Amino acid sequence: MEVDTQFVKDVMGFGGKTLKKCYQCATCSVICPQSPEENPFPRKEMIWAQWGLKDKLLKDGDIWLCHQCNDCSEYCPRGAKPGEVLSALRAKVIQEYAFPSFLAKILLKPAGILVYFAIPIILTLAYLAVFNPEIPSGEIVIGNFIPHLHIELVGFLVGGWALLVAAIGAFRFWTAINSEVSKVYEYKLEENAEVKVTKASPRFIECLFWSIIDVLKHSRFAECGTSKYRFFAHFMIFWGFIVLGVATFGDIVYLYGLGVEELALPITDPVKILGNLGAALLLVGSGWAIVARFSDERIGYGTYFDWIFLSTIFAIGITGVAIEALRYVGSIAAYYAYLIHLILIFTLIAYAPYSKFAHLVYRTLAYTWAKSTGREPSK
């Protein structure tokens, strides 16, 4: 067995700086509403992290079952903040599985923020240089500035890239977490002690289906105690994205299905209503999360990894709303806001596999794995 002190330092750098404080009392494993009976987390993850056992942690699906409600950190007698350590481990896992790894290394560090914004800015400048679009005068019509087709083409390209990279990561991750043979157990309280019973493992597709339902319903997240707000904020952001996704789909249907020429839709249009609802959810959700991080010390240190993601979402919401508002007042600033909005959306999508966004994939897979191996929360 080899310990990896660099890994320890990395995890500490990713926001797990309290990890060395753990003295293995296992309060966390019991307090955690998500933790299963057999090999519960996060106690074992804490010592693996202390010892820098990278291989074990990369194969560990459990860290994705944590929603960082911080019940564990609240009760941790040592101030080791397992919630934050697991969050840091997740960032580290995303970095390890993302392709290409050099990009992941750059993008996940605060120092990489220049690259982070330089790519979309350069691309935008290049676009502006090549197509030299002029700021249209008169009524604000976004499509007159940059054609929707361009946006869609770039969107598909970037989205495709993100999907590909995410798929590579997902594949690596899935293979890893399934490399350890695990049986499905069930516990029954008989007499005074518990009895372990082996159960048959359910099918993958079934597990995936129910996992997606769990994700949509946030049913696991709902178990969290200490930071209840996180559930609501996350729920809003999550459904904000879905609503916005539906609205975008509506836009495409308008453009190419119904032949609508321009998307400057009236505020009463159902798609517009959806878009505005989505934006509102996103803004309130992310805004809440930001405020709570400032006001509630139990939630812990924000890390670069968290902040870049959270602030990007918030900024996308703000710029989106700004475009709309500016459009209504007829200010040409709407076009500039649009450019910023695009740059932000680019970072969100293109860097999704290297950012906190990737947790959508990892967590869903981890849910699926948990269901197939019976790692349900203990009662």
Next chain:
Amino acid sequence: MAGEILVIGGGIAGLTAAIEAAETGYDVILVEKNPYLGGRVSQLNKYFPKLCPPFCGLEILFKRMKSTPKLKYFTNAEVLEVTGEEGNLRVKVKIKPRYVNENCTACGACKEVCPVEAPDDFNFGLKTKKAIDIPSIMAMPFQYYIDDRYCDKCGECVSACKYNAIDLNEEEKIIDLNVASIVVATGWKPYDATKLDNLGYGKFKNVITNMEMERLASLNGPTGGTIQTMDGKPIETIAFVQCAGSRDENHLPYCSAICCLASMKQATYVREQYPDAKIYIFYIDIRAFGRYEDFFAKVKADENIEFIKGKVAKVEEVDGKLVVTAEDTLTGVKNKREVDMVVLATGMQPAIEPIPGIELDEYGFVKPKPGIIPAGVAAMPMEVASANESATGAALKAIQVARR
């Protein structure tokens, strides 16, 4: 009265410091805030590892006190303030009325007529006492006292007393002492278990503290020494929860040093009364240092006592039974145990309240400074033997100042 030594606290450490200094030939004044001497240990059933009764040592200490005229003591007394320098310390002491004077023969006639039932602090409220009562059967001084929080001054006791020992009009006194040095042996209090919200104390009646267990097991306790649930049922299974509030930054960040051994000792109480009982001790590290390891080895060898490495973080009531949960960190499985009673090994918190002139550290332990010498648990958590070592050493430091 310069040149004297003041000892604050009449528990085992304070008594030891005072007696050792007095027997060495120095004038000593001891002040104790309770109406009796003996402190925490007088509430214990037995000591680990010998399983011998604390009364045995107290008896000898009291006997030594009686034969040492150089030692004077005040009960019901609290230090209000310390000023001055090493060698010339001025101390203001408040002496609260006892309402019963030395004429008292402890015949008990007053208690018989007293109409007021009051909660008995000595037994952590597990039983009641009378407003006029004797603190315990081994109380020193062996003299009744009136608890003025409860007494309604009806005067029944005054008429019942044949020895003119009760004065309901006794008033608080403030005395000024001038001493060379002060030994602070103010001891400890049990950590407030209601703060441990995940462990069910105060929520479930059969979750008790280790100190309450001592009273349950004591012959002069609320049950006459029978260990039983609060519903009066015998014990079939019992769980001891170690580090309940100790080694915990949310509560007491330090280790209380005694709780592992105290729980093992209490496990032997249960075993003695219920030979078939199953006993679970949940721990993080068993701290049986030095020769106490022998005691650990003895308890561990008992097949009815199971040690589980993992801290209990949840106590629930399921169908009227208590269920404790901990992860066994050696097997990596969450252990649930259904038990009749849960004993929280709550830790030791320094008992001293802030006194001007005495400095406390971040945990509330007394900081040593010239002329002011902490002893026993006032200095740091420790068991009785260490407390007496500490007290004996403190007596030396006090003498070094007093002899000048």
Next chain:
Amino acid sequence: MEKVGVYICSGCDIDKLDIDKLKNVAKEEFGIEAKVHPHLCSKEGVELINNDLSELDAVVIAACSPRVKTAVFTFDGKYVERANLREGVVWSHDIDVHAQELAEDYLRIAITKAQKAEKPEPHLEEVSKDILVVGGGVTGLTAALEIAKAGYKAYLVEKEPELGGWAAKFYKTLPITPPYTQIEEPVVSKLIEEVKNNENIEVYTSATIDAISGQPGMFDVTINQNGNAVNFRVGGIVVATGWKPYDASKLEEFGYGKFADVITNVELEEMAREGKIVRKSDGGEAKNVVFIQCAGQRDENHLPYCSSVCCLVSLKQAKYVRELTGGNAFVIYKDMRTPGLWEDFYKEMQQDEGIFLTKGEIKDIKEENGRLVVEVTDTLLGEDVEIKADLIVLATGMVSTLKGLYTVKEEFPDEKTVPYKHIYEPRLIKSDEDVEVLKQAGHILNLQYRQGPELPTLKYGFPDSNYICFPYESRRLGIYAAGAVRAPMGIASCIEDAKGAALKAIQAVELVAEGKTTFPRTGDIDFPNFFLQRCTQCKRCTEECPFGALDEDEKGTPMPNPLRCRRCGICFGACPERIVSFKTYSIDQMASAVKSIYVPDPNWEEGAEDKFRFIVFACENDALPALDMAALNGIKYSPLVRVIPVRCLGSVNTVFIADALSKGIDGILLIGCKFGEDYQCHFIRGSELANRRMENVAETLERLMLEPERVQVIEVSITDWDKIPEIIDKFVNQIIEIGANPYKGF
């Protein structure tokens, strides 16, 4: 004493008895006019006594238990005897004719004892108040300094050429003052400076002790400094000779001796002092260091105890590795033992990302491809692990420097002597030569005591106290052990301990200067006198004295050392010739007290059970208070029993038994403290000795055709107050069943 005053209190229900009858007993049987007061402990009551004091030598207080109102009934220079009528009679018995008879007997006993008592005179000698400190490590240095600061002269003897002991050999030390978080530079150099500069301390290095003779207050010490003898006299002694590391060559299971790169924690300190941590095998820097805790500790096959400090030491040494090599340090522990505020140190050391901690058991240590590998099971990592190591450091334990030395005879019994039950692992010896060989192994104090040259040990070679309440109890008055010789401990504890032992040594010289003894009979000036003309040199007293107070001349005649004496009376109980007596506790006095009990004429009729009489000899430390508490709880017991308090069951001479039986007493119960491994007897083995003596008595009884059940020994503790009355009644009923003592009336 000739002039005895008798004062009867009629308060606290005592007036339920017939006080006039009691007065008659005093008047008619002893010719004393007793005075009665309804509240004897009141000012007026005491005044009544005070007014008569000038006419009296002794005062008999017939009132409550001697345990209460002690200060009130203490009269300067007067002998006081208490007849326990309250707890002993009215509170523990139904008031009837039997209770009256009981009270009368208690009065007889008390008056008899007072009459037979003599005025004690202290044994005064010209004493030295200087203190010898043996051992110049942290404990010894601290003790010497603290003694000097208290105004006493200290002699410090160290066998090495330099002061400082182990602490001077260490690279750095654990913190000794709060906050307990930082490793400190060794404190010992500062201590050495202070000791050397203190004019009240005389230091002898390269010196060992050739002999210490005498008694507290007058110990004559001969030291050997580089071959030169130096003599001086001291009053008290602090033994601070510290510890030695456990012999690691016995730790084959950890690869010590087999692999060059397996070393001990002590060896690591030496290495760190050199400034680098390297593989011993090839001198390469040790980048991966594995610390194995409890190496040969908490282990029946090696040291069964925990050395208390190794967890902290290994955490400290792990930090050395981090600082000196930047490598990884692994600590494999059984339990992380950092009690009390030391938790803060653990917390601090944990922070280092290169320190890896887990509970674990060592399965194997092997060599693979030229590298050491430690196999660990039962870890917190969820699996067994193998750790590659450049260096393995064994946390070996601390062994008392007394371990292995010839200490006292009783710990080295021959095949014929029955060892005491409290002696842990008695080492059998075969001959005197065997003893000589043992003595060659070394010595510390070389006491010229009949019972042996060193402090007796308790367990594992530690001369520790067996009393939780009295950690400085020593079986050699004036000699106190401190630091790691007494119990395994770290530097901070050693410093604390040194102060405690220093105080006890100072206290001892102050007490003996006034002819007083130490606890539990603190302040007692009375000491045993030996009427040696009648001595038969049976050696029982010299062997049985728990405190080694008696030496012997060539013939075996005891040579008392009153200043070593703790006044337990075990010698007095031991002597078959009855030649040992105190002024206030004599054979004649006790035997007369027994004989003063009124035994009714024999009456063989059925149902005449109330004519039976029993004596309970009760230890004044535990059994007597327990009986008092039974009375306070209203628990009643047979009124046919007369309780006579004794200093210790060990002070019950068989002559009292013989006298009682010949007087017609039907049964005798001795109630004392628990003996054996966890003995509670305050005089170590008094109750065990009583038990042995009564076994012999039982044989004698059988020869006399008396039932051996008539004399029994019971062990109780002070809180057995609910059981003692039961025990007494059971005994009474058992003897009534057997029948009356046939010697009645002879």
